[in-house]
Amino acid sequence: MAKADTKERILEVTAELFQRYGYNGSGLKQIVTNANATFGSVYHFFPGGKQQLGVEVLRRSGQMYLELAETIVGGASDVATGVRHFFLGAAEVLRQTGYLDACPIETVALEVASTNEALRQATADVFESWITGIGALFTAAGIGEEKARDLAIVVITAIEGAFVLSRAARTTEALERAGTYAAAIVQAALDGIEP
């Protein structure tokens, strides 16, 4: 067990720490301790240091979270219901983890937006991949491409914003309300109503 892929353990632990405490709040020392690794290992696998580790973690977390979203949203009877399920599922995870686990890249995105171009670009790429991925689900449900992109942006902004309020208040109220309205907006688009 101690030998099992050190690089993988570092990535997993860092992803968890970033999600909970952000980039500046996650020290290399804590990463090394939690991953049962050493400084040598970190700089062997990530010669670019903390920044390179950060970029790889963001990419990885971004892809995993998109896959989760696609599974839940695409797995429901219709996309509007799927969107609703995703918000409620996120609320449940947040509550069960003591309001620790929300979006895996949001905190980092805000922290580095104006201080680290490489990391900022990584977070921008992740959000764009989410917009494209969720938008594809909407077009597959019969919504026009341009409108599907707009809807995807609205749904993603809603959940990101709801995470902020819910984590601060330690309440799932924001996620529940935002989920209701996001689902309604998607339903209206399915019904062909213009915004």
Added chain:
Amino acid sequence: MAKADTKERILEVTAELFQRYGYNGSGLKQIVTNANATFGSVYHFFPGGKQQLGVEVLRRSGQMYLELAETIVGGASDVATGVRHFFLGAAEVLRQTGYLDACPIETVALEVASTNEALRQATADVFESWITGIGALFTAAGIGEEKARDLAIVVITAIEGAFVLSRAARTTEALERAGTYAAAIVQAALDGIEP
């Protein structure tokens, strides 16, 4: 000029740094330098250290931002138009500051949500005051109290989420799209349509 209220200068500078770089990203040294103050001054006015300074800055910024929102939203011909104006105004400010100035407390809120109870409570109080304040504008426009609160939550989550995407992408697209849909939701409530 150097004598003019040192405490005020510290608060102003810290508010600006928090907004742009977050709590962990804003060092006391940088605060002291930018405010043309000294460590002694900071610990004289804020004996509780960085945490106390943070709490006061959050309260202050939260109140100022609410007043700005109330002015813009309440100053339009109707609240739906006001909401739209606020999103577009925020987009303009963001663009003009090189994607630096978004929400004054959002970054800090995410950073401290799981690490500092006093600061977390301060951010929660600010968000709650926003919900109450914006909700009051909606009830004044003829919307029922319960629905007004839900609408306020949705509008605030929308703008917070849009700030995340817009700062990361260095584009105002998210703010514009979220603003359009947020205004539409408020308009629907004014028209008496259920979500």
Added chain:
DNA sequence: CGCCCACTAGATAGAACGATCTAGTGCCGA
């Protein structure tokens, strides 16, 4: 005038930060 206290000034402590370095371990193929 002269004292007092709010405030300034900046050196310094002590811990944590990211990063680098030299040794050393152990597996794998020739």
Added chain:
DNA sequence: TCGGCACTAGATCGTTCTATCTAGTGGGCG
């Protein structure tokens, strides 16, 4: 069997962090 290389181990460097400390300065009030 042995050489090489991927990887581990952890001491250490210089910096930065928050916080504290002593020594002052200066303006208003008795």
